[in-house]
Amino acid sequence: MxxxxxxxxxxxxxxxxxxxxxxxxxxxxxxxxxxxxxxxxxxxxxxxxxxxxxxxxxxxxxxxxxxxxxxxxxxxxxxxxxxxxxxxxxxxxxxxxxxxxxxKRMNRVLHFSEEDALVVAESGVLLRKLEEFLNEKGFTLRHIPQSYPEAALGGLIATMSTGQFSTKYGGIEELLLDLEAVAPDGGLIPMRKNLVPRAATGPDLKRLLVGSEGQLGVITKAALKAFPLPSHSWNRAYAFPSFEAGLKAMREIMLAWATPAVARLYDKDDSAARFHDARDLLLLVVEESEEELLKAKVSVVERVVAKH
Ligand SMILES: Cc1cc2nc3c(=O)[nH]c(=O)nc-3n(C[C@H](O)[C@H](O)[C@H](O)COP(=O)(O)OP(=O)(O)OC[C@H]3O[C@@H](n4cnc5c(N)ncnc54)[C@H](O)[C@@H]3O)c2cc1C
Structure with a gap:
């Protein structure tokens, strides 16, 4: 140079x-x-x-x-x-x-509260490191994009990330409780002191940073919801006579509030490439902490799928 x-x-x-x-x-x-x-x-x-x-x-x-x-x-x-x-x-x-x-060097986990089920971390923490930290405490973010090994907190927020388990747990925007950022002019946008789940104190302008792709400042810290690790898990894959039938089943399951943690519908080509099975496949993972709730969801899923 x-x-x-x-x-x-x-x-x-x-x-x-x-x-x-x-x-x-x-x-x-x-x-x-x-x-x-x-x-x-x-x-x-x-x-x-x-x-x-x-x-x-x-x-x-x-x-x-x-x-x-x-x-x-x-x-x-x-x-x-x-x-x-x-x-x-x-x-x-x-x-x-x-x-x-x-x-990336701003990568500390600053606060974890089991009682409030939340975690506060600097924006450079790698998602997998944050998840490992939470897992040790019996908690999880259940935020698993395919870029899980590489993505870091600030990037996840700035790209409005979504992951495999977001059907149930929500995308990053739903996990986000609050954030701290440096505005484009260098001013500090502080984080709320009281991290209640929501605060109706005027327009939530900080949400502008979600999906902002770095255009509206530098996110430096964020508070996210955390969830207890689920104790019961149930996995199934179903084949359907057509992609449309799979889509209908998925829609009915969601409208019945049997929301699975993972619901992914693969068309024939995708199924062949991923699972060596050239049928329209619906992959479901229903998992909950409570066994009773899990059983109830499974029975709704099985009834709806049998119909299609
Ligand atoms: C193999 C692969 C799989 C992927 N899978 C998924 C997926 O399943 N779901 C999904 O939603 N996305 C996925 N993505 C895309 C997604 O954009 C990134 O995975 C991730 O969310 C970006 O995080 P990062 O830390 O790598 O951000 P970076 O690449 O570092 O940055 C991404 C954007 O965010 C901005 N940014 C970064 N840090 C900050 C900060 N601190 N403050 C403000 N702005 C900031 C950057 O300027 C840039 O515009 C995938 C990407 C790859 C390569």
Missing amino acids: GEKPVPLRDFLKNVEEAVNGRVATDADTLRLYSRDYWPLALLKEVRGEELPKPLAVAWPESVEEVIQLVKLCNEYKVPFAPYAGGSGVIGGTMCEGCLVIDV
Whole structure:
């Protein structure tokens, strides 16, 4: 990389000071951060085409450091892109000449309450680490997107993530109780002190950050609902005479409030590819903590499926 103009050199010097030297501008790092899993970016990379390169990557360790970075970006008119696990699929972290603010070092679990069934963590915590932490306490988020090994909390919120078990437990937006973020001008958007499940205190503007893809600030901390690990589980797969019949059965199960934890309908092609069974398949996992509830749900599911 050639010599940088003086204001950018000043900018980088200030960034370096703000994060205690945790900043990189070398070609290998910039290449690594020049794409996520956006298929078009992957294709361009394979074709050897040029991808937009950031100016630098910084790894803050606290909300105060994030504030400093964002303020510097404003002062020097350098765009910034928040970055968590890097498994996004729409190129949200890609930007030419920007500062990538990678929150991965902000990865502490800050608070867990068994009584309130909630957990508060920094936005760089990997989903699988957070889940492991909760499992040790007998709890779970039951948030299992296919990017489970790589995704981190901030990215999950900023992409409005959904997972295998979201049919019952809800997408990330339903797990989210509150968050802390740094606004695009460097102002702090604090988390509520009292983490009650909901608070009707005016428009919930923080929800704008859900699905914001890094455009509305840097999420630094979030509080999420947690659930006790289920004690009973029941799994089935059903074949249907047609995809439409499977869809009807699924609809009836949901409308009867027998909501399974997982309900996935695969058409013939998908079933053949995944299960070596070329039929329209409905895969269900019904699991609940209480055996009585589980039995009741199973009987509704079996009755509806038999009809179709
Ligand atoms: C193999 C694979 C499977 C996937 N499966 C699913 C799936 O089942 N369900 C699903 O919903 N999605 C899925 N995705 C896509 C999804 O976008 C990501 O998996 C995940 O939610 C992004 O998390 P991340 O930490 O990797 O975010 P990143 O890739 O780091 O960032 C994603 C976006 O969020 C922004 N962002 C990151 N951190 C912050 C922050 N702290 N504050 C503000 N903005 C931030 C970024 O700027 C970017 O726009 C999958 C992706 C892959 C590659």
